[in-house]
Amino acid sequence: MRAEELSEEATECRQELDQYEHRIYVCMAAGCVSLQSEELLEELQDAVEERGLEDMVAVKGSGCMGLCAKGPLVQVQPAGLLYGEVSPRDADDIVDSLGEEPVDRLRVPQQQQFYGNQKRIVLENAGRVDPTSLEGKAMWAKLFQDLTAVIDSLGLCLFTSFELDADDYCDLYNTIVGEKRESDELVQTGERIWNLERDFNLRAGIGPDEDTLPSRLLQEPIPEGPAEGQVHRLEELLPEYYRERGWTEEGRPTGEKLAELGLQ
Numbered sequence: 001m002r003a004e005e006l007s008e009e010a011t012e013c014r015q016e017l018d019q020y021e022h023r024i025y026v027c028m029a030a031g032c033v034s035l036q037s038e039e040l041l042e043e044l045q046d047a048v049e050e051r052g053l054e055d056m057v058a059v060k061g062s063g064c065m066g067l068c069a070k071g072p073l074v075q076v077q078p079a080g081l082l083y084g085e086v087s088p089r090d091a092d093d094i095v096d097s098l099g100e101e102p103v104d105r106l107r108v109p110q111q112q113q114f115y116g117n118q119k120r121i122v123l124e125n126a127g128r129v130d131p132t133s134l135e136g137k138a139m140w141a142k143l144f145q146d147l148t149a150v151i152d153s154l155g156l157c158l159f160t161s162f163e164l165d166a167d168d169y170c171d172l173y174n175t176i177v178g179e180k181r182e183s184d185e186l187v188q189t190g191e192r193i194w195n196l197e198r199d200f201n202l203r204a205g206i207g208p209d210e211d212t213l214p215s216r217l218l219q220e221p222i223p224e225g226p227a228e229g230q231v232h233r234l235e236e237l238l239p240e241y242y243r244e245r246g247w248t249e250e251g252r253p254t255g256e257k258l259a260e261l262g263l264q
Protein backbone atom coordinates (compact mmCIF):
# COMPACT_ATOMS: atom_id res chain seq x y z
CA MET A 1 0.00 0.00 0.00
CA ARG A 2 1.31 3.41 -0.96
CA ALA A 3 1.27 6.67 1.00
CA GLU A 4 -1.73 7.96 -1.00
CA GLU A 5 -3.75 4.81 -0.23
CA LEU A 6 -2.81 5.14 3.43
CA SER A 7 -4.04 8.67 3.54
CA GLU A 8 -7.28 7.64 1.76
CA GLU A 9 -7.86 5.01 4.44
CA ALA A 10 -7.23 7.58 7.18
CA THR A 11 -9.68 9.95 5.49
CA GLU A 12 -12.36 7.22 5.38
CA CYS A 13 -11.90 6.54 9.10
CA ARG A 14 -12.19 10.24 9.85
CA GLN A 15 -15.30 10.58 7.68
CA GLU A 16 -16.90 7.63 9.47
CA LEU A 17 -16.37 9.30 12.84
CA ASP A 18 -17.34 12.72 11.52
CA GLN A 19 -20.87 11.38 10.97
CA TYR A 20 -21.38 11.62 14.71
CA GLU A 21 -22.37 14.98 16.06
CA HIS A 22 -20.27 14.41 19.19
CA ARG A 23 -17.28 12.14 19.78
CA ILE A 24 -16.07 11.22 23.24
CA TYR A 25 -12.61 9.68 23.50
CA VAL A 26 -11.52 8.01 26.74
CA CYS A 27 -7.84 7.30 27.33
CA MET A 28 -7.31 3.55 27.59
CA ALA A 29 -3.55 3.60 28.09
CA ALA A 30 -1.98 2.12 31.22
CA GLY A 31 -1.93 5.25 33.39
CA CYS A 32 -5.62 6.04 32.91
CA VAL A 33 -6.75 2.40 33.02
CA SER A 34 -5.15 2.11 36.45
CA LEU A 35 -7.46 4.98 37.45
CA GLN A 36 -10.67 3.29 36.25
CA SER A 37 -10.92 4.59 32.69
CA GLU A 38 -12.37 1.22 31.58
CA GLU A 39 -15.29 1.67 33.99
CA LEU A 40 -15.58 5.28 32.84
CA LEU A 41 -15.84 4.19 29.19
CA GLU A 42 -18.62 1.72 30.07
CA GLU A 43 -20.51 4.35 32.09
CA LEU A 44 -20.29 6.81 29.19
CA GLN A 45 -21.55 4.16 26.74
CA ASP A 46 -24.43 3.34 29.11
CA ALA A 47 -25.28 7.02 29.53
CA VAL A 48 -25.41 7.46 25.75
CA GLU A 49 -27.60 4.36 25.33
CA GLU A 50 -29.97 5.34 28.12
CA ARG A 51 -30.62 8.63 26.32
CA GLY A 52 -31.02 6.95 22.92
CA LEU A 53 -28.12 8.98 21.48
CA GLU A 54 -26.14 6.14 19.84
CA ASP A 55 -26.57 7.63 16.36
CA MET A 56 -25.36 11.04 17.47
CA VAL A 57 -22.63 10.26 19.96
CA ALA A 58 -19.62 7.95 19.51
CA VAL A 59 -17.75 6.80 22.61
CA LYS A 60 -14.32 5.38 21.82
CA GLY A 61 -11.24 4.25 23.69
CA SER A 62 -7.99 5.90 22.67
CA GLY A 63 -4.24 5.72 23.28
CA CYS A 64 -2.37 7.93 25.73
CA MET A 65 -3.28 11.61 25.42
CA GLY A 66 -0.01 12.75 26.90
CA LEU A 67 -1.04 14.38 30.18
CA CYS A 68 -1.09 11.21 32.27
CA ALA A 69 -0.78 13.08 35.57
CA LYS A 70 -4.32 14.41 35.02
CA GLY A 71 -5.82 11.01 34.15
CA PRO A 72 -8.25 9.60 33.45
CA LEU A 73 -8.47 11.97 30.51
CA VAL A 74 -11.47 12.42 28.22
CA GLN A 75 -11.59 14.42 25.00
CA VAL A 76 -14.85 15.69 23.55
CA GLN A 77 -14.83 16.55 19.85
CA PRO A 78 -15.60 18.63 17.87
CA ALA A 79 -15.99 20.90 20.91
CA GLY A 80 -12.24 20.53 21.58
CA LEU A 81 -12.74 19.92 25.31
CA LEU A 82 -10.28 18.09 27.48
CA TYR A 83 -11.53 16.76 30.81
CA GLY A 84 -9.14 15.49 33.49
CA GLU A 85 -9.35 13.37 36.64
CA VAL A 86 -12.69 12.10 35.39
CA SER A 87 -14.44 9.39 37.38
CA PRO A 88 -17.16 6.98 36.21
CA ARG A 89 -19.58 9.07 38.30
CA ASP A 90 -19.01 12.00 35.92
CA ALA A 91 -20.35 10.12 32.88
CA ASP A 92 -23.93 11.43 33.08
CA ASP A 93 -22.78 15.04 33.44
CA ILE A 94 -20.48 14.75 30.42
CA VAL A 95 -23.19 13.27 28.19
CA ASP A 96 -25.80 15.76 29.41
CA SER A 97 -23.45 18.63 28.64
CA LEU A 98 -22.94 17.74 24.96
CA GLY A 99 -23.87 20.74 22.85
CA GLU A 100 -24.41 22.73 26.05
CA GLU A 101 -22.09 24.34 28.61
CA PRO A 102 -18.98 22.21 29.35
CA VAL A 103 -18.55 20.54 32.73
CA ASP A 104 -16.33 23.24 34.23
CA ARG A 105 -15.12 21.31 37.24
CA LEU A 106 -13.47 18.71 34.96
CA ARG A 107 -11.88 20.97 32.35
CA VAL A 108 -8.15 20.94 31.73
CA PRO A 109 -7.13 24.20 30.08
CA GLN A 110 -5.77 23.29 26.63
CA GLN A 111 -3.46 26.28 26.50
CA GLN A 112 -1.54 25.41 29.63
CA GLN A 113 2.21 25.25 29.23
CA PHE A 114 2.37 21.44 28.97
CA TYR A 115 0.49 21.32 25.66
CA GLY A 116 1.34 24.82 24.50
CA ASN A 117 5.05 23.98 24.25
CA GLN A 118 4.51 20.76 22.27
CA LYS A 119 4.58 20.24 18.53
CA ARG A 120 3.29 16.73 17.99
CA ILE A 121 4.54 14.89 14.92
CA VAL A 122 4.58 11.11 15.45
CA LEU A 123 1.91 11.33 18.16
CA GLU A 124 -0.25 13.83 16.30
CA ASN A 125 -3.27 11.50 16.48
CA ALA A 126 -2.66 10.22 20.00
CA GLY A 127 -5.91 10.26 21.87
CA ARG A 128 -7.99 9.61 18.76
CA VAL A 129 -6.91 6.14 17.65
CA ASP A 130 -8.50 3.04 19.21
CA PRO A 131 -5.56 0.80 20.27
CA THR A 132 -7.67 -2.39 20.22
CA SER A 133 -8.87 -1.96 16.63
CA LEU A 134 -7.22 -4.23 14.04
CA GLU A 135 -8.13 -1.91 11.19
CA GLY A 136 -5.10 -1.10 9.06
CA LYS A 137 -2.66 -2.98 11.30
CA ALA A 138 -1.67 -5.54 8.65
CA MET A 139 -0.90 -2.69 6.30
CA TRP A 140 1.28 -0.95 8.92
CA ALA A 141 3.06 -4.24 9.65
CA LYS A 142 3.93 -4.63 5.97
CA LEU A 143 5.04 -1.03 5.60
CA PHE A 144 7.21 -1.17 8.71
CA GLN A 145 8.74 -4.50 7.66
CA ASP A 146 9.62 -3.10 4.24
CA LEU A 147 11.14 0.03 5.72
CA THR A 148 13.13 -1.83 8.37
CA ALA A 149 14.53 -4.15 5.69
CA VAL A 150 15.88 -1.01 4.00
CA ILE A 151 17.29 0.33 7.27
CA ASP A 152 19.04 -2.99 7.89
CA SER A 153 20.46 -2.91 4.37
CA LEU A 154 21.78 0.61 4.90
CA GLY A 155 23.71 -0.74 7.89
CA LEU A 156 21.86 1.55 10.29
CA CYS A 157 20.49 0.84 13.75
CA LEU A 158 16.71 0.26 13.76
CA PHE A 159 16.40 2.64 16.72
CA THR A 160 16.96 5.49 14.24
CA SER A 161 13.40 4.79 13.01
CA PHE A 162 12.05 6.34 16.23
CA GLU A 163 13.12 9.67 14.79
CA LEU A 164 13.53 9.30 11.00
CA ASP A 165 10.97 8.48 8.33
CA ALA A 166 11.27 7.05 4.80
CA ASP A 167 11.99 10.50 3.30
CA ASP A 168 14.86 11.02 5.75
CA TYR A 169 16.45 7.66 4.89
CA CYS A 170 16.04 8.47 1.22
CA ASP A 171 17.81 11.82 1.70
CA LEU A 172 20.65 10.08 3.52
CA TYR A 173 20.93 7.45 0.79
CA ASN A 174 20.87 9.98 -2.04
CA THR A 175 23.46 12.19 -0.33
CA ILE A 176 25.90 9.36 0.26
CA VAL A 177 25.42 7.44 -3.00
CA GLY A 178 24.89 10.48 -5.20
CA GLU A 179 21.56 9.28 -6.64
CA LYS A 180 18.13 10.83 -6.85
CA ARG A 181 15.74 8.17 -5.67
CA GLU A 182 12.26 8.72 -4.26
CA SER A 183 11.33 7.29 -0.86
CA ASP A 184 8.67 5.03 -2.48
CA GLU A 185 11.43 3.38 -4.51
CA LEU A 186 13.48 2.81 -1.40
CA VAL A 187 10.55 1.23 0.43
CA GLN A 188 9.91 -0.96 -2.59
CA THR A 189 13.49 -2.20 -2.26
CA GLY A 190 12.48 -3.38 1.22
CA GLU A 191 9.44 -5.11 -0.29
CA ARG A 192 11.74 -6.83 -2.75
CA ILE A 193 13.89 -8.08 0.14
CA TRP A 194 10.85 -9.46 2.00
CA ASN A 195 9.58 -11.28 -1.07
CA LEU A 196 12.99 -12.66 -1.89
CA GLU A 197 13.40 -13.96 1.66
CA ARG A 198 9.91 -15.47 1.55
CA ASP A 199 10.59 -17.19 -1.73
CA PHE A 200 13.89 -18.54 -0.40
CA ASN A 201 12.25 -19.83 2.79
CA LEU A 202 9.45 -21.55 0.86
CA ARG A 203 11.96 -23.31 -1.35
CA ALA A 204 13.83 -24.36 1.81
CA GLY A 205 10.63 -25.92 3.20
CA ILE A 206 9.85 -23.14 5.69
CA GLY A 207 6.19 -22.53 4.87
CA PRO A 208 3.13 -20.62 6.14
CA ASP A 209 2.79 -23.06 9.06
CA GLU A 210 5.68 -21.16 10.58
CA ASP A 211 3.73 -17.87 10.48
CA THR A 212 2.56 -18.27 14.02
CA LEU A 213 3.20 -17.29 17.61
CA PRO A 214 3.72 -19.24 20.83
CA SER A 215 0.40 -20.90 21.80
CA ARG A 216 0.39 -18.97 25.04
CA LEU A 217 -0.12 -15.70 23.14
CA LEU A 218 -2.88 -17.23 21.01
CA GLN A 219 -4.82 -19.13 23.67
CA GLU A 220 -4.25 -17.66 27.13
CA PRO A 221 -6.27 -14.49 27.68
CA ILE A 222 -4.35 -11.66 29.34
CA PRO A 223 -5.35 -11.93 33.01
CA GLU A 224 -5.47 -8.23 33.92
CA GLY A 225 -4.70 -4.68 32.84
CA PRO A 226 -5.82 -2.69 29.79
CA ALA A 227 -5.80 -5.77 27.52
CA GLU A 228 -7.55 -8.05 30.03
CA GLY A 229 -9.34 -11.00 28.39
CA GLN A 230 -7.65 -10.53 25.03
CA VAL A 231 -5.59 -13.02 23.07
CA HIS A 232 -3.58 -12.29 19.94
CA ARG A 233 -5.99 -12.29 16.97
CA LEU A 234 -3.51 -13.79 14.52
CA GLU A 235 -6.18 -15.70 12.60
CA GLU A 236 -7.89 -12.44 11.67
CA LEU A 237 -4.69 -10.59 10.90
CA LEU A 238 -2.75 -13.14 8.87
CA PRO A 239 -5.10 -13.36 5.83
CA GLU A 240 -5.24 -9.57 5.69
CA TYR A 241 -1.46 -9.40 5.90
CA TYR A 242 -1.10 -11.87 3.02
CA ARG A 243 -3.52 -9.77 0.97
CA GLU A 244 -1.55 -6.60 1.74
CA ARG A 245 1.60 -8.35 0.52
CA GLY A 246 -0.14 -9.46 -2.67
CA TRP A 247 0.44 -13.11 -1.75
CA THR A 248 -1.90 -16.07 -2.15
CA GLU A 249 -4.23 -17.20 0.65
CA GLU A 250 -1.53 -19.70 1.60
CA GLY A 251 1.01 -16.91 2.01
CA ARG A 252 2.97 -17.50 -1.19
CA PRO A 253 4.19 -14.62 -3.38
CA THR A 254 2.27 -14.76 -6.66
CA GLY A 255 4.10 -14.79 -9.98
CA GLU A 256 2.50 -11.42 -10.65
CA LYS A 257 3.93 -9.94 -7.46
CA LEU A 258 7.41 -11.32 -8.16
CA ALA A 259 7.26 -9.95 -11.69
CA GLU A 260 6.12 -6.53 -10.43
CA LEU A 261 9.19 -6.46 -8.17
CA GLY A 262 11.54 -7.62 -10.92
CA LEU A 263 12.24 -10.91 -9.14
CA GLN A 264 11.27 -13.27 -11.95
Ligand code: FES
Nearest residue numbers: 027031032065068
Ligand atom coordinates in the same frame (compact mmCIF):
# COMPACT_ATOMS: atom_id res chain seq x y z
S1 FES B 1 -2.25 7.20 30.17
FE1 FES B 1 -3.97 8.43 29.85
S2 FES B 1 -3.13 10.29 29.24
FE2 FES B 1 -1.41 9.01 29.39
